[in-house]
Amino acid sequence: MRELRYVGDPVLRTPAEPVTEFDRELRRLVDEMFAIMYQADGVGLAGPQIGVGLRLFVYDISKRKGHVINPELTIDDPEEVVEEEGCLSVPGKETGTPLYAPTPRAAGVTVRGVDKLGRPVTVKARGMLARCFQHEFDHLEGKLYVDRLSKDERRKILLQTP
């Protein structure tokens, strides 16, 4: 199995490339991403987090589970909501578990993409699922949730990482 990548690894700062091959390897990658996410007790995982520079993510949060390949994100409700957010790629060096910080996100989004068989997927989301989609989409752009924090908050978090 591939391994989780942590903040400081350049792959997390590199925009991911679109998926073009919808083959057996892709289906295995999606299965592996779910396995790694569950093993780490995560609720979402994007390709770059396991060193795969491709535009896809998996999620299982608020009783909604799925995967999206080549996602596009539309903000439906731009109202800013601030809630605790963490990331498997931003762990505390003492605990090895994600560090959390109040992070602003839009209240409602729609994700459109395809599944591992190339079939269209559209998911409308609010609340934690909307937060998760924005978080995972950021990973595909080479961004991390800490980028959304104030300078001081960001420094506070990054000082606690390995």
Ligand SMILES: [Zn+2]
């Ligand atoms: Zn993350």
